[in-house]
Amino acid sequence: MTAAWEEPIGYVLRASTTGFSVGTRVNQMGKPAFGSIVKAQPRGDEREWVYGLLYDMHIDDDPMVRQLVLADAVSEETIRDQHHHRIVPVEMNILAIGFRGYDEQIRHALPPRPPLSLDPVFLCNPDEIREIAASFDYFRIVLTTSQVSSEQLLAANLIMAAGTLPENEQYDFLVRAGREAARLLTNDMARLDSLLRLIYPA
Amino acid sequence: MAKKSANELDKYFGARTPRLGVLIGGSLGRGLDVRLDPNVDMEELAVGRYVVIHGHQRRFFCIITDIGLGSTNAQITGTPPDMSNPFLADVYSGSIAYGTMHIAPMLAISEEGKIEPVRTIPPHFQEIWTATEQDINDVFGDEDEVHFNIGAPLELLDTQINVDLKRLTERSVGVFGKSGTGKSYLTRILLAGVIARRAAVNLIFDMHNDYGWEVFNESGARDKGLKQLFPDRVVIFTLDDESSRRRGVRPDFVVTMAYNEIEPADLEALRLTMDFSDTMLDAARLLRRMWGRDWIQSLLTAEPDIIEDLINTTAINGPALLALIRRLQRFQRFGFLVPQATGDSVQAIISHLDKGRSVVLEFGRYGNALEAYILVANYLTRRIRERYVHRVEESFGDESKQPPQLMITIEEAHKFLDPQIARQTIFGTIARELRKFKVTLLVVDQRPSAIDEEVMSQIGTRVTALLDNERDIIAVFMGVSGAPGLREVLARLDTRQQAIVLGHAVPMPVVIQTRPYDEDFYAAMGKPISGKRVGSKSRKKDSQELYVDKEFEGFG
Numbered sequence: 158m159t160a161a162w163e164e165p166i167g168y169v170l171r172a173s174t175t176g177f178s179v180g181t182r183v184n185q186m187g188k189p190a191f192g193s194i195v196k197a198q199p200r201g202d203e204r205e206w207v208y209g210l211l212y213d214m215h216i217d218d219d220p221m222v223r224q225l226v227l228a229d230a231v232s233e234e235t236i237r238d239q240h241h242h243r244i245v246p247v248e249m250n251i252l253a254i255g256f257r258g259y260d261e262q263i264r265h266a267l268p269p270r271p272p273l274s275l276d277p278v279f280l281c282n283p284d285e286i287r288e289i290a291a292s293f294d295y296f297r298i299v300l301t302t303s304q305v306s307s308e309q310l311l312a313a314n315l316i317m318a319a320g321t322l323p324e325n326e327q328y329d330f331l332v333r334a335g336r337e338a339a340r341l342l343t344n345d346m347a348r349l350d351s352l353l354r355l356i357y358p359a
Numbered sequence: 360m361a362k363k364s365a366n367e368l369d370k371y372f373g374a375r376t377p378r379l380g381v382l383i384g385g386s387l388g389r390g391l392d393v394r395l396d397p398n399v400d401m402e403e404l405a406v407g408r409y410v411v412i413h414g415h416q417r418r419f420f421c422i423i424t425d426i427g428l429g430s431t432n433a434q435i436t437g438t439p440p441d442m443s444n445p446f447l448a449d450v451y452s453g454s455i456a457y458g459t460m461h462i463a464p465m466l467a468i469s470e471e472g473k474i475e476p477v478r479t480i481p482p483h484f485q486e487i488w489t490a491t492e493q494d495i496n497d498v499f500g501d502e503d504e505v506h507f508n509i510g511a512p513l514e515l516l517d518t519q520i521n522v523d524l525k526r527l528t529e530r531s532v533g534v535f536g537k538s539g540t541g542k543s544y545l546t547r548i549l550l551a552g553v554i555a556r557r558a559a560v561n562l563i564f565d566m567h568n569d570y571g572w573e574v575f576n577e578s579g580a581r582d583k584g585l586k587q588l589f590p591d592r593v594v595i596f597t598l599d600d601e602s603s604r605r606r607g608v609r610p611d612f613v614v615t616m617a618y619n620e621i622e623p624a625d626l627e628a629l630r631l632t633m634d635f636s637d638t639m640l641d642a643a644r645l646l647r648r649m650w651g652r653d654w655i656q657s658l659l660t661a662e663p664d665i666i667e668d669l670i671n672t673t674a675i676n677g678p679a680l681l682a683l684i685r686r687l688q689r690f691q692r693f694g695f696l697v698p699q700a701t702g703d704s705v706q707a708i709i710s711h712l713d714k715g716r717s718v719v720l721e722f723g724r725y726g727n728a729l730e731a732y733i734l735v736a737n738y739l740t741r742r743i744r745e746r747y748v749h750r751v752e753e754s755f756g757d758e759s760k761q762p763p764q765l766m767i768t769i770e771e772a773h774k775f776l777d778p779q780i781a782r783q784t785i786f787g788t789i790a791r792e793l794r795k796f797k798v799t800l801l802v803v804d805q806r807p808s809a810i811d812e813e814v815m816s817q818i819g820t821r822v823t824a825l826l827d828n829e830r831d832i833i834a835v836f837m838g839v840s841g842a843p844g845l846r847e848v849l850a851r852l853d854t855r856q857q858a859i860v861l862g863h864a865v866p867m868p869v870v871i872q873t874r875p876y877d878e879d880f881y882a883a884m885g886k887p888i889s890g891k892r893v894g895s896k897s898r899k900k901d902s903q904e905l906y907v908d909k910e911f912e913g914f915g
Contacts (some may be wrong), residue, residue, distance in 0.1 A: 326447075332450055338450075346434050356446070
């Protein structure tokens with residue numbers, strides 16, 4: 158059985174420097190989740206690996222779905238068939254938070270160039286997650302994004318990142334992350350409080 | 360010079376742990392501000408402790424002078440976070456809400472090991488570390504012929520603070536502290552060091568019999584006095600033979616004073632204590648001229664018609680004369696004042712001092728009579744100093760005639776050195792003369808603010824236990840750089856066995872836990888010097904640079 162991060166979760170649909178959209182099938186939706194760290198892998202050229210946080214999953218309608226929605230009774234088999242043979246992909250939106258440069262170091266900054274269409278997109282493995290979360294420099298990118306509730310996104314990401322650590326290190330990791338968030342949100346106590354409560358409900 | 364990273368500096372300074380925080384502001388004059396790291400337990404810190412800053416080119420030795428709480432957002436003080444959630448508590452503490460401390464730089468050690476006064480400060484965001492035993496040893500060095508262990512810095516009790524006894528004794532010393540803080544105990548340790556290392560001979564005016572044979576400590580046990588520690592180097596003189604013998608002391612000399620040896624100048628020192636007015640002292644001087652050396656006895660035995668005649672035929676003011684008689688009558692209850700002295704006390708003291716013996720003068724029951732204490736101390740000191748001056752002047756032509764360095768210990772010093780009388784008394788003169796005539800003072804007092812400012816400014820080394828009166832604290836730190844911070848330290852010393860030492864005999868101000876005065880101490884006094892230290896480095900030669908005379912021109 159292959160690990161979740163060994164198979165692509167989708168392919169790049171659209172991209173810009175600040176993020177990209179990934180198209181995927183319904184049956185591939187079980188692996189990625191809100192807050193997951195993903196990477197867009199360049200196809201054989203010299204481009205950088207671009208890392209990002211999954212902040213939105215979008216399911217558009219299509220003509221078939223429109224008709225089925227109006228039908229009186231739709232069988233389970235039809236629904237499953239529709240899921241498998243959708244003509245419109247499920248879209249996942251990714252916020253770019255870093256890239257791996259030519260020196261193999263991960264930089265928490267917007268990438269020099271976006272990934273290209275149809276570049277495969279993978280979930281990061283635990284080692285990569287720990288490598289990225291070893292530094293909290295990407296928090297600023299996340300907390301300044303306007304595309305989604307940044308506290309929700311960061312909290313989801315941190316809980317996932319903590320899960321890659323041994324149990325006895327998880328709390329300290331979350332405290333250190335919380336302190337960095339506190340440093341960045343020092344003038345917005347309401348957001349900070351909301352973020353911290355999402356990470357560690359009383 | 361290229362800046363060095365902390366790691367590079369560790370090659371010179373040695374890695375240290377734990378880190379306390381980073382430097383975030385301040386100035387050389389006001390002291391430096393430190394933001395504490397989140398994991399530092401503030402309750403483990405205390406004013407008076409040493410910290411070290413790793414600068415780019417040197418270590419800065421600093422003392423904690425204040426500890427505080429800060430926040431990056433004032434809103435948090437108005438709406439505190441929910442601290443019942445442990446995660447929120449851990450995150451907020453050390454991030455938005457954090458600890459601060461204020462530190463005063465005291466000296467610097469370059470990477471070559473050169474110790475120098477602080478003339479600059481490290482840049483922003485340098486790391487602050489707890490001082491290690493090695494740091495302390497680099498500054499205070501080993502015990503040796505000149506350096507004497509008086510205690511250990513707070514929290515570094517395995518190391519020791521050694522004072523330079525030569526420098527301690529060549530200028531006057533002050534031991535200050537409110538009542539019950541162990542001034543006599545501190546003084547005894549200093550005196551023991553001076554005697555053990557033969558740094559000076561001492562004349563100790565022992566008001567409460569604390570120094571000679573033995574003393575009862577707080578727990579009721581007997582502590583050995585200097586005579587028991589140094590039987591061959593200490594002699595006990597007493598004003599009250601009966602009291603001494605009752606306490607099991609066999610004095611070497613019983614001091615008596617003849618009335619005809621008291622000069623009007625000796626009464627000057629009693630101006631405040633016995634309320635002598637100018638008119639009374641004028642009358643005394645006139646009587647001395649008229650009646651010669653027996654003027655006191657003549658006055659005390661004079662018939663009323665003689666008194667009346669004096670008032671009518673001389674310029675002496677009548678009421679002043681009667682008041683003078685009443686005051687002099689108080690002398691009659693002092694058994695040591697006799698018509699004819701049984702020996703030359705001054706010569707006896709000088710004779711012992713010349714042989715390198717220190718003299719403890721016990722006052723016995725007269726210790727409770729301040730006027731007796733002041734009269735005797737002033738009387739003896741005036742005459743001893745006169746002989747010292749004479750001998751020092753003689754020694755300019757013949758060095759072999761130099762008398763030994765003498766340190767005179769007086770208690771309740773503000774009674775001798777009050778601004779109103781300090782200029783007239785012999786003690787004021789000695790304090791101001793510095794080491795010119797090889798006589799210095801060790802003043803023990805609980806009210807330093809009542810001591811003349813000029814005299815205070817000439818006290819080279821100040822050993823100060825807890826003081827809580829603001830004026831006394833200000834007086835002790837007058838003329839000391841970084842004083843505002845040190846005031847906080849002084850006001851928060853423990854009530855016993857802690858003191859701050861600053862001035863001529865130490866390279867920098869230091870808060871000490873004083874050395875226990877116990878069996879180990881007694882044993883150490885009888886042994887060759889064997890300084891205990893941690894680490895392998897010897898005293899840095901360059902630390903002597905901190906002691907150069909040009910650095911000291913008196914406090915204030």
